[in-house]
Amino acid sequence: MSANAEDKLVIMNEEELKRKQREKLKKLQATGGNPRPARTLFLFNLKNPFRKACTSIVEWKTFKIIILLTIFANCIALAVFLPMPEEDSNNTNINLESLEYIFLIIFTLECFLKIVAYGLVFHEGAYLRNCWNILDFVIVFMGLFTFALDTINKIAGVPPPAPAVAARVTSQPDPAVRRKRRPIPLIPSVREADSEV
Template identity: 85%
Template structure:
């Protein structure tokens, strides 16, 4: 008779433990968008990797999600306030918003990188690019980085002095600070022969 309560108690404990595990699993699935975490992300980081663990903790941190939402909201306000001007003109407000845009780009790039390390890129179930919203985020981040690199290259190319090729022998002579041989020949004094004066009338009479 004493064994029946123990058996019943063990069954109840097993059921409670099973429900607890199911709740934990459900929380993990909700945190990852309803998909389980892959065993390896980017073919490099396992679930036991300290760096990947840190990325998962940051991405699944509620405060981090709130920060990303506030950043998206601030970015929308900045886009609404920005005033396009013709011929690449600008004002102080636009200049400040352009500087703020780089901060937004850094935050979104960091979010993209952390999620890719945490959940994988595309080849695993529940990977980063298996979510439609993440695809939109990735396209926006990629275009922002591409535009930043393109602007940087254009600025570097614009500040670089353009070499002017020599236009002729005279330019080469000026660069070497030596007169051209043809110029020397032209500047060389031509030897003059004393002119034979024609006999004047007085001389002819003599």
């Protein structure tokens, strides 16, 4: 009896495997033999030359290596950056801040190419259906949002916030408050000394 149960299990697994293969084949036939979705962003079909170029760039092995090296260089730049109080800076920090914009451009380009190639969210294998891509998208979005706010503030003439000054003010109490906590010894003045004599 156990042999018959195992045979049925094997047969069921084979039938299930064949069924899955048929479904996969139907999906491939529906997309013209390509596992990619028929359209991305409701705009680019599989025969669109721009989408073809984006797909070939994203799947190019050298592109993946370049992105990994860029991530590594960005980590090194973050480790080398030396925060200083009161908006002070040095040449290294200024160069690293300008390098940050280059990293933002590279990561934004990667994000855009992958969205055009794979779709944003609606399709199986879409860009935002991968956890690492979600993290990448959030980081790129926050970088672009910060850049846009900085640009708007520069155009409007709003000075940048000074968090170091605010922290210094909140960490040191007002002189009047200090006097209340710590009495200052009184030194007799010259007039008081003359009136006593």
